[in-house]
Amino acid sequence: MTQADIFRKAFYPHVSKAEWSDWHWQLANRLTTAEQIARLFAPNNDEWQSLRQTNAFPTAITPYYASLLSESPLRKTMLPSLMEKNVSPGETDDPLGEEPCMVAPGLVHRYPDRVLFLATEYCSAYCRYCTRSRLVGRHALCHDGTPLKSRWEKALDYIRSHTEVRDVLVSGGDPLTMSDEALDYLLKALRQIKHVEMIRIGSKVPAVLPMRITPALMKTIKKYHPVFFSLHFTHPDEMTPETIRACERIADAGIPAGSQTVLLKGVNDDAETLKKLMHELLKARVRPYYLFQCDPIAGSMHFRVPVSKGIELINALRGYTSGYAVPTYAIDIPGGGGKIIINDQRCVGRDGDFLLLKNFENTIYRYPDPLPE
Ligand SMILES: *Cc1c(COP(=O)(O)O)cnc(C)c1O
Numbered sequence: 001m002t003q004a005d006i007f008r009k010a011f012y013p014h015v016s017k018a019e020w021s022d023w024h025w026q027l028a029n030r031l032t033t034a035e036q037i038a039r040l041f042a043p044n045n046d047e048w049q050s051l052r053q054t055n056a057f058p059t060a061i062t063p064y065y066a067s068l069l070s071e072s073p074l075r076k077t078m079l080p081s082l083m084e085k086n087v088s089p090g091e092t093d094d095p096l097g098e099e100p101c102m103v104a105p106g107l108v109h110r111y112p113d114r115v116l117f118l119a120t121e122y123c124s125a126y127c128r129y130c131t132r133s134r135l136v137g138r139h140a141l142c143h144d145g146t147p148l149k150s151r152w153e154k155a156l157d158y159i160r161s162h163t164e165v166r167d168v169l170v171s172g173g174d175p176l177t178m179s180d181e182a183l184d185y186l187l188k189a190l191r192q193i194k195h196v197e198m199i200r201i202g203s204k205v206p207a208v209l210p211m212r213i214t215p216a217l218m219k220t221i222k223k224y225h226p227v228f229f230s231l232h233f234t235h236p237d238e239m240t241p242e243t244i245r246a247c248e249r250i251a252d253a254g255i256p257a258g259s260q261t262v263l264l265k266g267v268n269d270d271a272e273t274l275k276k277l278m279h280e281l282l283k284a285r286v287r288p289y290y291l292f293q294c295d296p297i298a299g300s301m302h303f304r305v306p307v308s309k310g311i312e313l314i315n316a317l318r319g320y321t322s323g324y325a326v327p328t329y330a331i332d333i334p335g336g337g338g339k340i341i342i343n344d345q346r347c348v349g350r351d352g353d354f355l356l357l358k359n360f361e362n363t364i365y366r367y368p369d370p371l372p373e
Helices: 003-011 023-028 034-040 045-052 063-069 148-161 180-191 215-222 241-252 271-283 307-315
Strands: 102-104 107-111 114-118 167-171 198-203 227-232 257-263 287-293 328-333 338-341 347-351 354-358 364-368
Touching (some): 102 148, 114 148, 148 180, 257 271, 271 287, 287 307
Parallel strands (some): 167 198, 227 257, 287 328
Antiparallel strands (some): 107 114
């Protein structure tokens, strides 16, 4: 029996394994209120008070993900805290400055050859540190009641007429919470655009709703290869048998999957936890892609780790484990600067025709590199 099975038997004794394993059941039974959450965990005073307030950003947890939370540091990524009310200097509702780059509703074009397509505002579970909490869970992009497909049409038109766009990153919200039919429609429309070489889907579904990764979904997506997944993983506690199975299905469908992790204080900000997560991901054939500094979304100070600590954590991986296990540490810069890679300085100077380079053990080596005449 998995941890989720034990939890289901204790808290949902009348729910069969078949119902529990149906992603529609999981979405219909998300935990959103203080009372629903208090039935499953004992909220502490801070969590309880925050749950009782009307928070602008909704709380929602799938019963499956809730089964992992009570003893895990992941709990603070899902349960609200009164600390969210403290807005620190430099924090905003649009920390990445996406609004000025919105070239169509839900379409962000910041980099020369690729776009971010915010296909839906819905997620199965809401992360408290969400960088798009101004949009998700609020119907902000469809507030005028425009149906999804007609909103997409404006974004698709933009992509059709911009031949430089060779990579479309479909995100949101979580696109894998949409129906197979809606995804099929969107992927087909993107595939019909000749200059779109690759499609990526950003999702946290394998971690929070792994039963969504059905054979039928994989079959739908496979038709539109090359499709890549950018998945969101946070902590090794997420690597349950259910999630590993979902990742294996993704790999078996020929979908290369990368993982993006947000560095979060008290959740994954130690070298052992990060290393374990990266190793577990590789075992499930998911390649660590980015480690992100937590964006300065309003009220997120309690999640942020100093950048110096982030560099220390990356240094504890590089050289000490497989290169495949080392994600790229990046900060997505406020005000629309985009992603900037943060590296420790490895090139420490020059001695005549030799460069001085520092290895992972901090030993300096000489490398012949004569300057051009
Ligand atoms: C992160 C991001 C991308 C993709 O960046 P990669 O480094 O190629 O993964 C594209 N557009 C926007 C707006 C982004 O924030």
